[in-house]
Amino acid sequence: MGSVWKMVAHRLGLGLLTMFVISILIFGAIELLPGDLAEEILGQSATPETVAAFRKEIGLDKPPVTRYVEWLGNVVQGNLGRSLANGREISELIGSRLPNTLFLALYATVLAVPIALTLGILAALYRNTLFDRLINITTLTSISFPEFFLAYLLIFFLAQTGLFPSMSNIGPKMGLSGKIYNTFLPALTLTFVVTAHMMRMTRAAIVNLLASPYIEMAKLKGVSPLWVIVRHALPNAFAPIINVVALNLAYLITGVVVVEVVFVYPGLGQLMVDSVSKRDITVVQAVSLIFACAYILLNLTADVLSTLSNPRLIHKR
Amino acid sequence: MTGPQNLLEIKNLCIEGRSGTSWSNIVNGIDLTLERGEVIGLIGESGAGKSTIGLAAMGFARDGCRISDGTILFDGIDLRAASVSARRKLRGNRIAYVAQSAAASFNPAYKLIDQYCEGPVLHGSMERDKAESDAIELYRRMQLPSPDEIGFRYPHQVSGGQLQRAMTAMAMACRPDLIVFDEPTTALDVTTQIEVLSAIRDIVGQFNTAAIYITHDLAVVAQMADRIKVLLRGEEVEESDTKTMLKTPKEEYTKSLWAVRTYARPEHPLQSTQETPVLSVENVSASYGDLQVLFDASFDIHRRQTVAVVGESGSGKSTAARVISGLLPPETGTVKFEGERLPPEYKRRSKNQLRQIQMIYQMADTALNPKHRIRELIGRPAELYLGLRGKALEERVRELLSLIELEPDEYIDRMPSELSGGQKQRIGIARALAAEPQVIICDEVTSALDQLVAEGILKLLDQIQDKFGLAYMFITHDLATVRSIADEVVVMKEGRVVETGPKTKMFTPPHHPYTELLLSSVPEMDASWLDRLLESRANKNVEK
Numbered sequence: 001m002g003s004v005w006k007m008v009a010h011r012l013g014l015g016l017l018t019m020f021v022i023s024i025l026i027f028g029a030i031e032l033l034p035g036d037l038a039e040e041i042l043g044q045s046a047t048p049e050t051v052a053a054f055r056k057e058i059g060l061d062k063p064p065v066t067r068y069v070e071w072l073g074n075v076v077q078g079n080l081g082r083s084l085a086n087g088r089e090i091s092e093l094i095g096s097r098l099p100n101t102l103f104l105a106l107y108a109t110v111l112a113v114p115i116a117l118t119l120g121i122l123a124a125l126y127r128n129t130l131f132d133r134l135i136n137i138t139t140l141t142s143i144s145f146p147e148f149f150l151a152y153l154l155i156f157f158l159a160q161t162g163l164f165p166s167m168s169n170i171g172p173k174m175g176l177s178g179k180i181y182n183t184f185l186p187a188l189t190l191t192f193v194v195t196a197h198m199m200r201m202t203r204a205a206i207v208n209l210l211a212s213p214y215i216e217m218a219k220l221k222g223v224s225p226l227w228v229i230v231r232h233a234l235p236n237a238f239a240p241i242i243n244v245v246a247l248n249l250a251y252l253i254t255g256v257v258v259v260e261v262v263f264v265y266p267g268l269g270q271l272m273v274d275s276v277s278k279r280d281i282t283v284v285q286a287v288s289l290i291f292a293c294a295y296i297l298l299n300l301t302a303d304v305l306s307t308l309s310n311p312r313l314i315h316k317r
Numbered sequence: 318m319t320g321p322q323n324l325l326e327i328k329n330l331c332i333e334g335r336s337g338t339s340w341s342n343i344v345n346g347i348d349l350t351l352e353r354g355e356v357i358g359l360i361g362e363s364g365a366g367k368s369t370i371g372l373a374a375m376g377f378a379r380d381g382c383r384i385s386d387g388t389i390l391f392d393g394i395d396l397r398a399a400s401v402s403a404r405r406k407l408r409g410n411r412i413a414y415v416a417q418s419a420a421a422s423f424n425p426a427y428k429l430i431d432q433y434c435e436g437p438v439l440h441g442s443m444e445r446d447k448a449e450s451d452a453i454e455l456y457r458r459m460q461l462p463s464p465d466e467i468g469f470r471y472p473h474q475v476s477g478g479q480l481q482r483a484m485t486a487m488a489m490a491c492r493p494d495l496i497v498f499d500e501p502t503t504a505l506d507v508t509t510q511i512e513v514l515s516a517i518r519d520i521v522g523q524f525n526t527a528a529i530y531i532t533h534d535l536a537v538v539a540q541m542a543d544r545i546k547v548l549l550r551g552e553e554v555e556e557s558d559t560k561t562m563l564k565t566p567k568e569e570y571t572k573s574l575w576a577v578r579t580y581a582r583p584e585h586p587l588q589s590t591q592e593t594p595v596l597s598v599e600n601v602s603a604s605y606g607d608l609q610v611l612f613d614a615s616f617d618i619h620r621r622q623t624v625a626v627v628g629e630s631g632s633g634k635s636t637a638a639r640v641i642s643g644l645l646p647p648e649t650g651t652v653k654f655e656g657e658r659l660p661p662e663y664k665r666r667s668k669n670q671l672r673q674i675q676m677i678y679q680m681a682d683t684a685l686n687p688k689h690r691i692r693e694l695i696g697r698p699a700e701l702y703l704g705l706r707g708k709a710l711e712e713r714v715r716e717l718l719s720l721i722e723l724e725p726d727e728y729i730d731r732m733p734s735e736l737s738g739g740q741k742q743r744i745g746i747a748r749a750l751a752a753e754p755q756v757i758i759c760d761e762v763t764s765a766l767d768q769l770v771a772e773g774i775l776k777l778l779d780q781i782q783d784k785f786g787l788a789y790m791f792i793t794h795d796l797a798t799v800r801s802i803a804d805e806v807v808v809m810k811e812g813r814v815v816e817t818g819p820k821t822k823m824f825t826p827p828h829h830p831y832t833e834l835l836l837s838s839v840p841e842m843d844a845s846w847l848d849r850l851l852e853s854r855a856n857k858n859v860e861k
Contacts, residue, residue: 016555098635139407180522211380213416213417213418213421214421214422214423214424214425216379216422217414217416217422217423217424218424219377219408220372220377220408220409220413220414221373221409221413221435221436221439222405222406222407222409222410222436222439222440222715223405223413223435223439224405230532232424235424235426236424236425236426255487276845279445293429309426310425311426311471311473312471313426315470315471315473315474316474
């Protein structure tokens with residue numbers, strides 16, 4: 001087990017390095033954006049002098065490298081800074097949004113992963129039958145629709161009939177059951193979006209193993225077909241499945257802007273879009289960093305879990 | 318019809334295999350009967366249908382195969398007519414299977430004992446606790462080291478020979494009436510093979526289990542079986558009890574199988590010991606990472622000579638080849654070609670130096686790029702090393718094809734997938750020859766081939782050697798091959814060279830103790846060989 005902790009430490013170190021590189025990329029990319037907050041707030045009629053004065057006031061006149069170093073220094077100390085647009089603490093802005101985003105991501109995961117695994121296992125069990133094709137076609141169709149279209153379909157069928165709310169308002173005081181009820185539709189939309197990918201990987205990873213001698217051995221021991229797959233193939237297929245699940249989780253945290261907008265859900269995605277349109281650079285930077293962090297942490301978790309799922313890697317000879 | 322004394326009664330068994338959309342016969346009207354406690358050996362080359370028949374005895378057909386005709390009666394139960402679940406109840410319970418590669422047939426995700434207990438718990442014959450203590454008992458009977466503890470290891474933590482015994486124990490878990498052994502020792506070293514063979518024979522005898530023993534090795538089957546059935550392309554050649562079969566085989570095909578081991582090439586005596594060896598390995602040590610695998614190894618290879626490097630798996634034979642070819646730079650020591658020191662890394666060797674040493678690999682299947690035609694496979698080294706182009710290149714490829722006895726017009730545009738195993742190995746030879754080398758390293762080139770095919774390859778290699786005066790480094794674990802082709806022998810053990818010398822000296826006593834162990838472990842065509850060997854070894858141990 002010692003080697004696993006060593007690996008975790010190693011990957012965490014690499015993750016930090018990646019974060020550093022990403023922070024440069026984020027900062028650089030935002031520098032490249034045309035226009036800045038001063039121009040945006042003062043409008044087109046502002047004279048160059050007022051714009052310059054305003055820039056000086058909010059510190060935009062300093063050279064980029066200085067601003068980057070200042071920003072990074074603050075971030076490392078846990079100070080994300082203030083929003084340039086309305087002067088609020090960014091940590092406060094994010095603090096109210098991040099839990100919502102995580103809640104929705106977790107909700108969709110809890111729905112999607114068991115469904116995807118079950119469908120994948122069943123598709124592998126009944127491979128090349130009508131059932132297999134039906135599952136494939138259905139999940140592929142759902143992934144092929146644009147998210148907003150799926151969302152509107154669900155609103156049409158499930159919200160118009162009054163079963164679920166189409167506006168996913170949630171507040172800090174709301175109980176868990178209320179939250180679950182109110183966010184059912186966005187969670188379901190996201191489930192449709194991510195299931196196909198995970199299900200197909202589960203099926204492929206299992207089918208890949210079915211020609212192995214130890215699968216034949218299991219059959220010759222009298223193990224039933226379902227158990228052959230669940231007990232003998234699945235544990236050896238975990239590594240690719242875990243990786244796909246992690247990628248989809250990362251997507252659920254970072255890529256749900258459209259769904260948040262459709263259901264007016266107060267998540268990080270909306271905050272990001274709003275801030276970009278307002279040129280609220282500090283907020284955009286902070287949110288981007290959080291997204292990057294989510295990707296890195298999830299991939300790290302996936303690596304560790306796939307290692308743990310493989311006895312050859314944790315039990316040395 | 319069905320005598321109650323027969324445990325297994327197979328009549329007119331026909332099995333079809335699918336190729337594309339059509340079905341063709343791969344097993345054609347086989348009859349087989351087996352009494353309780355009896356062992357029958359199925360023998361034949363690859364494609365004879367041995368495994369297919371063995372699996373059919375369990376009512377099982379692999380994907381792409383189907384049992385098309387005949388009856389399979391196991392203890393009066395018609396396996397073809399029985400329901401799927403009825404067959405499943407028999408498998409692992411009353412009929413068990415031991416596969417060729419135990420390393421691949423144990424599930425890598427579970428400990429050995431979990432896999433042992435799966436059968437008894439599934440079939441309801443034992444509770445988990447009981448099954449565990451039973452497993453330990455059987456591990457002990459199979460003479461596995463530390464039987465109390467070995468079951469709690471994962472398959473990758475256990476050696477091949479031990480895994481094969483653990484698999485036999487697992488097959489015994491439900492005390493079946495019949496076990497199908499599918500080449501259980503083929504992947505093992507000779508010294509390990511003996512332990513497994515005797516363990517299998519003991520346990521089968523102790524529980525009076527009937528067995529179908531499938532192998533391509535006559536000497537092995539002679540130790541194990543009461544009766545032998547010889548198969549060829551899905552049909553029976555002949556069947557009789559083991560002694561009769563060994564002494565007086567009736568059919569020509571059986572006789573030809575028996576005769577294979579007699580091939581021997583005339584030796585090429587060393588011209589003079591003063592001559593500079595074409596290749597010399599001097600005090601080479603090499604490691605993979607922290608693991609040292611070669612310790613101070615030295616040997617020479619002279620022109621027109623075949624040096625056989627023998628040893629068990631892990632003895633460092635192939636590592637030596639990798640050092641010579643520059644794939645693995647040694648830590649200390651040098652490799653000299655015609656007295657000149659070769660750079661340790663292949664990247665730093667000149668094109669001419671690279672050209673002089675070529676390799677032929679064990680798995681011709683994976684050593685040939687499946688997307689290239691024969692023309693490209695053979696033509697590429699000729700183009701690279703000798704700068705042949707266009708017409709000259711085509712001529713050369715055709716010449717090489719004739720040399721390896723493949724009709725140029727027919728084969729030059731084929732893909733590797735359109736060749737048999739022996740033909741692929743011939744292409745491997747032609748590819749090595751295309752570079753016009755002085756030394757060819759043959760790494761277990763005949764191990765994956767049937768005996769008759771392997772003999773053809775050995776003869777071809779000899780002809781080529783005579784024609785071009787090549788030196789061969791012939792890596793093998795098979796002493797019969799050494800006996801038939803070598804001039805000099807290098808015996809390796811655990812990364813060290815333990816003995817070198819001319820073949821005749823090597824095969825005449827007194828031997829180095831390890832050479833002695835290797836030599837005595839090669840099965841002989843004598844049904845009592847294993848008994849005598851075990852007895853003499855037991856006596857020796859007592860003397861010590």
